[in-house]
Amino acid sequence: MHRLWTLLFGAAAVFAVGIFFWAAGKSGYWFPENVSVIGVDIDHLYWVITWITGITFVVVMVLFLWFLWKYGDERRPGKAVFTHGNHTLETVWTAVPAAILVFIAVYQYGAWKEAKFRSHMPDSPLHARVLAGQFEWRIRYPGPDRELYTDDDVEQVNLLHAWKDQDIVLQLESRDVLHSFFVPAARMKQDMVPGMKQNMWFQITRAGEYEIACAELCGWGHYKMKGHLIVHETKADFDRWYQEALGRQNADQRDPSIWERGE
Amino acid sequence: MKALDGLGLAVVAALTVTGIVLMSPGRAEARTPDVRYTLDPVTRKDYAGFGEEGFAALEQALTAFFGPHAQPTLPDGAAEALGLSPERIQHGRNLYVEKCMHCHGMSGGGDGPTAPFLVPRPRSFRMGKIKFASTPRTSPPVHEDLLRVLQRGVAYTAMPSFVNESREDLEALASYAQFLLMRGSTERLVAFVLDDEGTLEEELTPEQRQQAILEYMAEEFDGVRQSWVDARDQVIEAPTPRPQASEESVARGKALFLDATTECSACHGEDGKGQGPNVYSAEPFPDEITGELRTGYKKYDEWGTELKAAERGYEARPADLTRGFYRGGDRPIDLYRRIHQGVNGNIMPAFGGNLTPEQIWDLVNYIYSIRFLGVR
């Protein structure tokens, strides 16, 4: 009864599919809830590919297991089927996947352009400059004069403020090694290369606080680069925060508040 | 062969079970890092006369007084006097072991395994002081100073910002840092007194010696505690608000910066880039510690000097004032305090006695005027 080995291969396939059902919606094992506009597209594309590959996987595995079970029976008499292949079959199973794969590729173009092509960058002023270094995000807002490195800038570490539905345009730079600006909840990621200025843009559709992580190995403290993206409800809320932060940055007396993130 | 197979299977089964048992949550105890406080290397070096026996006695007394690593305690109600709760210190210690220890070291000596590769080195808490405090140079820092460093990090160094941690965690870490600072300064003071009094050379039974050390320790700790309590009333304030950064003010500041009496530019350089002739030389000079000829930064911070460690990361490097950030904070009040009291543990001196508040503000205005010159 050696063909019982088929069950082992079957168990692996069931485990592979089953764990997705087990994980559905569990914190950490599943997509963090999407909060960005581009994230809707990205999630959609992910599920399209998941369906296509999932069906392929199930079909291939069913055939595989079926063949193993059927032809793995040692009591089966006679020789194996003597064949060297089948031209029609080869053509079909080359052409059909080719069509599907090209479809998948072409289907991605739109979202990719939206996310990364400079021509799709929204026409709004620079929101902040993110300077990554070992192991911090220094975030500098140009302030009302829209120019970096003037006296109305606010600079904070690991805190990126914005407001809901804003076209957030960031300038990403690194001062030492490679880093990568990753906001899981917004599905956005961009490497930062020293000597290069990158832009990143996205729009958050829900107020709240989302984590920023570094996604390109940058040294021993890679895992310590935790930032927070704080999305205010309205621009007025953001402006209020900005004025307060600017005031505190210009403090020439003892600051009654000891909390960087405000009371 | 069949018998062998049976035996083999038993071995595989046994290994599997052992593996699972070893990892089981019930064995968390065995996985706790084996941390302990060690004696200050500077004490060991400076008071070598104590001998191993003496060091052991001192270590024992410290453990009796401040508790073992797993249960750090501030005796004599010091925690309460400073508004720190024992639970917070304990919680802070647990966080410290995970997040801080590999740089700052098991005993807070700034000597964790990662430390040798960092420029500048991680702070040692053993001297009882931190670089960027709001209090006078001779006093300990206050709770807010530690919280501020924890939240902002130290810009452009390996000290990261923990601004996104919960307040509870931050309070706990700040509390434990204070514990380490107080323990460190007490340790040094006791070693000094023991050496001065010659206690360890006397003919005493081990119990009597313990007793004697503990008495000194209580006495010295009392002083340390008092200084921490007092420091809370000594935070440096600017008596006048910062004036407008008028051209005149900036010009006066510049004059002060270049002046021969303040000597700002001697260290920070006339261009503010932090490579003035007093501290930096491209020509070879004999090293302060080893005497070997070398180039670069000439001086060491206190930690390097005490350890006689002529290594990367111990050099005193005056700030480059044109790069748009200051390690001790960007606010005017931070700069005011820095000029007023200097950088504790480093060669930046306190000017509070020599300059009037107005002069300090002029300097601040001048420094702000050049702060972005080097960034674009």
Add this chain to the structure above:
Amino acid sequence: MSSTATTIHTEAHAAHAEHELSFVRKYIFSTDHKIIGIQFLFTVLFTLGLGGLLALGVRWQLAYPWTKVPIFGELLWSDNGGAMPAEVYPMLTTMHASVMIFLVIIPGLSGVFGNFCIPLQIGARDMAFPTMNMISYWFMWPAILFFVASFFVTGGAATFGWTSYPPGAGNLQAAPGSLHGQTLWLLGLLCVGVSSLLGSVNYITTIVKLRTKGMSFFRMPMTTWALFITAILQAFALPVLTAALILQVADREFMTSFFRPDDLVINNEPAGPGGGQPLLWQHLFWFYSHPAVYIMILPAMGVVSDVITTFARKPLFGYKPMVLAVAGIAFLGFIVWGHHMFQSGMNPALGMTFMTSTMLIALPSAVKVFNWLGTLWGSRIRWTTPMLNALAFVSMFVIGGLSGIFMAATPVDIYIHDTYYIVGHIHYVLFGGSLFGLFAGLYYWYPKMFGRRMSEFWGKVHFAGSFVLFNLVFFPMHILGMGGFPRRYADPYFFETWKDTKPMNQMMTIAAILLGFFQLILLLNFFLSLRRGEKAGHNPWRANSLEWHTPEIWPGHGNWGARTPTVHRGPYEYAAPESEEDGYYPQTTPPPGSQAERAHAH
């Protein structure tokens, strides 16, 4: 038949008696391809253990971060309470990957099977350049020494990932392991490169020039085909990597600035002269290392094709499409390297081109899987250990291949790039694929290598344990990746987003440790069978291909006695009408009624 073999045997013996080789020349500095293949095998078993230990270190930290590491903690990090310091973790991930890729999989597939099988499968007496072959093996050792030594220099081993991206890796200031450990890593890789290059030149020449009579290209077994194409890949891609490695060594040690941008200050130290471009390294590196991914999988595909046909007792379904698929993968392999750099800051328009070519490379892989399925259809499966491992290769490669499509899709890759999704994918391809392929080949050719068989029973225990635990360790990585769980994080639980994934990671770690235990079974089975295994005979699997039809069970130098064999058909003519009861119809048997057959009968 047997009398002929004896005659040839005697003749060969007489011819060889004239120059009896010393022990050292015969077993250590040997130029015999079989000995070199076996030397590679022993070396790979050692490095596999090393790489596995490093992996367990990584897993420990992910399951129980900042706790005392069993056994090693006390020894290595007593100044940190026995817990792993933060800078050690990336060292472990870096060195695990480097050891596994460059010292296990590449030499394990190309080195072991290339050397051992190619001349036997094509009826050659040895490699075209036997001395070069020996040098190729001995260049592995400096690499191993450099890698091992790097753990003992100041700052420890390389920490900037097996991809060694500058400026992190290119400058001494960036991390502890960017001190001399990184330089040693680069030198080690150079040696691996030289070794592979020498090997590949040899394979190409041997296959082109030394095929025996009747062994046309399309009568070669898939293993030889795959190794042939792999060798071509290596010969074209390796010079680029070699150049890149030399440039990075120069950047680090001689202050050149190929990869260093202007005014770079790292760790508060000026890094050196600027003007370089960090992305250049990524292009050069991936121009080699993407083909390297195929260098790591193609030979395993060949091995698996041989094993499956032998134990399915059936011809390979679509032999020519299979060959074309391998060639297609090799060709496309050169134009997809940019898919590692979608998020790197490379022009996004290039991302679209690379996405399209990457999608297309899934095609030949799919064709291969379908053809294996076709081979299984209508077969008579024999459930031996090599067959089980080969079947595991097929089913795991399906998962690894399909998950690759997610990464190839640029927008989806924005999210899953540098997450555990990638880690899961690469392990399904390289462990589930290459390593199971290596196991299959090892069990399959062991009787040829040593004249004895490994224990089937223990082989199956090892297989079952490895297969189950492998899935338990690596499949959950996909769902972690869906959660965005980043790679190379010493403590992902520092983040709210991934805080809750610890139980899963602990389960994976326990499974990984047990997986390690199960490899001990392989080692024991391997070494005990050398002396105590059942005697194998000439052809224990009743396989058709040429390597099982040498005059002696363990042929001496020269392989074929007086005359090299004549080949009459392809290697997979199992179950042909003329074949024996179990489908056996070797390549060397002349067709019935032919002149050769009549001569053979005399």
